[in-house]
Structures are given as C-alpha cells and as structure tokens.
Amino acid sequence: MSDEQATTQQSNVNRVCVFCGSNAGARPEYRALAEDLGTRLAADRLTLVYGGAHVGTMGAVSDAALAKGGDVIGVIPQVLVDREVARNDLTEQHVVGSMHERKALMNELSDAFIVLAGGLGTFEELFEVATWGHLGLHSKPIVLLDRSGYFDPLLAMLDHAVDEGFLRPGARALIGSAATIDEAMALIRRPAEAQPANIWLRPDET
Numbered sequence: 001m002s003d004e005q006a007t008t009q010q011s012n013v014n015r016v017c018v019f020c021g022s023n024a025g026a027r028p029e030y031r032a033l034a035e036d037l038g039t040r041l042a043a044d045r046l047t048l049v050y051g052g053a054h055v056g057t058m059g060a061v062s063d064a065a066l067a068k069g070g071d072v073i074g075v076i077p078q079v080l081v082d083r084e085v086a087r088n089d090l091t092e093q094h095v096v097g098s099m100h101e102r103k104a105l106m107n108e109l110s111d112a113f114i115v116l117a118g119g120l121g122t123f124e125e126l127f128e129v130a131t132w133g134h135l136g137l138h139s140k141p142i143v144l145l146d147r148s149g150y151f152d153p154l155l156a157m158l159d160h161a162v163d164e165g166f167l168r169p170g171a172r173a174l175i176g177s178a179a180t181i182d183e184a185m186a187l188i189r190r191p192a193e194a195q196p197a198n199i200w201l202r203p204d205e206t
C-alpha cells in the first residue's frame with residue numbers, strides 16, 4: 001500500500017471514542033493500557049472522545065493523551081459534574097442532562113469505538129453502540145482492547161449466544177477484539193468495505 005493510499009484509508013477515522021472505567025481496576029496493567037492508548041491516540045493525531053471524568057481508567061487515558069498534546073473531548077452528565085468527577089482541562093467538555101444523552105453525543109462525535117476493561121457503565125456503552133450498529137444506525141467499528149484476558153468470558157458468552165441461536169454471526173462480528181494497540185488501530189482503520197456489516201433481519205429472513 002502506498003503512503004497516499006494509507007492516508008486515504010486512515011482519514012475516515014479522526015475521533016476515537018474510548019469506553020472505560022471510573023475505577024482503575026484491581027491490577028496495574030489496566031491503567032497502564034489506558035495510558036498507552038491515550039499516548040498512541042495523541043501520537044497518531046486522533047482525537048480522544050471519552051466520558052469526561054478524571055477518575056479511574058477514564059482519568060488515565062485522558063491524562064496520557066493530554067500529556068502528549070492530544071485533543072480530548074469529554075461528554076459527562078450533570079449528575080457526575082455535581083459529584084466533582086469532571087475534568088476542567090479538556091479541549092472540549094460537553095455537559096449533558098442524562099446518561100442517554102451522553103451515549104448519543106459520544107456516538108455522534110466519534111468515528112470508531114475502542115473499549116477497555118470496565119464495569120456496568122462500560123458494558124452498557126458497548127452493547128448500546130453494538131445494538132445501534134446491528135440495527136444499521138451506524139457503521140462504525142467497535143473493538144475490545146484487552147491484553148490481560150479481562151474480556152475472555154464476555155467473548156465466550158457472545159459465542160455461546162450465537163451457538164444457542166440468540167445472536168446472528170453477523171451481529172457477533174460487529175464486536176472485534178485486539179490484544180495490542182497496533183491490532184486495535186488496524187481494525188478501526190480498515191476501509192469501510194472490510195468492516196463487518198450486519199443489518200437486523202426478521203426471524204424469518206436469512
């Protein structure tokens with residue numbers, strides 16, 4: 001691939017939404033991966049879109065991106081601003097009225113999603129954008145980034161749902177996985193025709 005072709009391929013992804021935790025996790029590698037990802041996004045001149053907080057791995061990924069001069073956009077509901085977890089040093093900070101508005105705006109602002117280890121909120125964000133993709137409401141890549149096996153049980157559950165007939169293989173393919181940042185970047189930067197696509201079908205359709 002020529003440099004010109006590579007630039008064209010990558011130009012469709014300018015803002016990457018990172019879903020991650022308000023906690024740092026039980027092992028230091030979770031924070032380390034968040035920091036490495038923030039550093040990489042800044043180095044690649046990709047804007048980070050995230051949940052707008054200064055705590056947990058959300059704080060780590062934004063700290064790292066800002067430290068390297070990257071652009072960082074936060075989206076945070078007023079209830080969390082009131083609890084004093086919002087950052088005030090971002091390129092942009094959008095304060096919204098609800099968690100629903102937060103997810104909708106993060107989707108609107110982003111070209112791709114990378115998901116790090118997290119709890120209920122992270123799972124909710126992952127499955128909501130995956131469902132939107134399944135319904136054809138967007139065609140943005142979604143990648144779980146995990147180099148410590150955190151998501152292995154989740155991936156096994158998704159495969160089990162396919163085996164049991166509750167999830168179509170095409171829908172399952174919408175959630176990619178990567179063990180390294182290089183792999184995650186390659187997945188989100190695939191040209192549109194190489195990205196998985198699955199529009200919801202009625203049960204009687206094939």
